[in-house]
Amino acid sequence: MAMEGGMKCVKFLVFVFNFIFWVCGVALIAIGLYAQVALNKALVVTSASASSTPIAIVVVGVIIFFISFFGCCGAWKESYCMVTTFAVLLSLIFLVEIAAAIAGYVFKDKVRAVLEQGLQEAVQKYGEDAALREGVDELQEEFHCCGINNYTDWANVAPFKGNDTVPRSCCRVNSTTCNVHPSPATVYEEGCVSSLEAWMKKNIVVVAAVALGIAFFEVLGIIFACCLMRGIRSGYEVM
Structure with missing residues (x-):
C-alpha cells in the first residue's frame, strides 16, 4: 500500500510538473515574440541570421508546449511507451539548451x-x-x-x-x-x-532567469517520469 501511495504521488507530481512546464513553454513563446517585436527594426537593418534567435526561442517554446501535453497523456493512460518518449524528448531538450548556453557564452563577444x-x-x-x-x-x-x-x-x-x-x-x-x-x-x-548592446545586456537577465527555471523543472520532470516508468513497468496500480 505504501508503494501504491508513492506511485500515486509520483503520478500527481508528473501532472503538476507538466502544468508548470506548459507555463514555461508559454513564457518562452512570449519572450521570443517580445524580442522579435522589440528588435524588429534592428533585425531589418542587421544581418538576416540575427532574426533566427527570437524565432528559435519561439520554436523551443512551442515544442515544450506540446511535449507537456504528451507527458500528461502518458501519465494519464499509464503508457510506458509514452512516458519513456516524454522523458527522452525532455532529456534531449535539456542537452540542446546546455549546448546553446555554451555556444552563447563562447560567441557572446561576436x-x-x-x-x-x-x-x-x-x-x-x-x-x-x-x-x-x-x-x-x-x-x-x-x-x-x-x-x-x-x-x-x-x-x-x-x-x-x-x-x-x-x-x-x-x-x-x-x-x-x-x-x-x-x-x-x-x-x-x-x-x-552601443544602445542595442545595452538593451540586450539589460534583458538577458530575464532570459537567463527563465532559462534556469525551465532547466530546473526539466530535471524534475525527467526524474518524475523515470520514477513513473519504473512503477508502470513493475506493474504497480497507480490509479
Whole structure:
C-alpha cells in the first residue's frame, strides 16, 4: 500500500510538473515574440541570421508546449511507451539548451561585431533602400541613438555628405533645424551599436532567469517520469 501511495504521488507530481512546464513553454513563446517585436527594426537593418534567435526561442517554446501535453497523456493512460518518449524528448531538450548556453557564452563577444557590420551596411545604403531607411529611422527614434558609433558617422554618407546634416530621426527635439550642424545638444550622441548592446545586456537577465527555471523543472520532470516508468513497468496500480 505504501508503494501504491508513492506511485500515486509520483503520478500527481508528473501532472503538476507538466502544468508548470506548459507555463514555461508559454513564457518562452512570449519572450521570443517580445524580442522579435522589440528588435524588429534592428533585425531589418542587421544581418538576416540575427532574426533566427527570437524565432528559435519561439520554436523551443512551442515544442515544450506540446511535449507537456504528451507527458500528461502518458501519465494519464499509464503508457510506458509514452512516458519513456516524454522523458527522452525532455532529456534531449535539456542537452540542446546546455549546448546553446555554451555556444552563447563562447560567441557572446561576436554580437557587437555582427551588429556593427549590419548597421554599417544599412547606413551606407540609407539613401538607396527605402526599407532600410525606414528601419534605420525607427531604430534611431526607438533607441534614442544616432549613427553606428555616434552621430558623426553620417558625415560620410549620402545624402548627408558635405552638408553637415544627419537624419531627422537623430533629433532630440521636434524641430525643423535640429539636424542641421548637429551637436550633442540637438541630436542623440550615442551610437546605435552601443544602445542595442545595452538593451540586450539589460534583458538577458530575464532570459537567463527563465532559462534556469525551465532547466530546473526539466530535471524534475525527467526524474518524475523515470520514477513513473519504473512503477508502470513493475506493474504497480497507480490509479
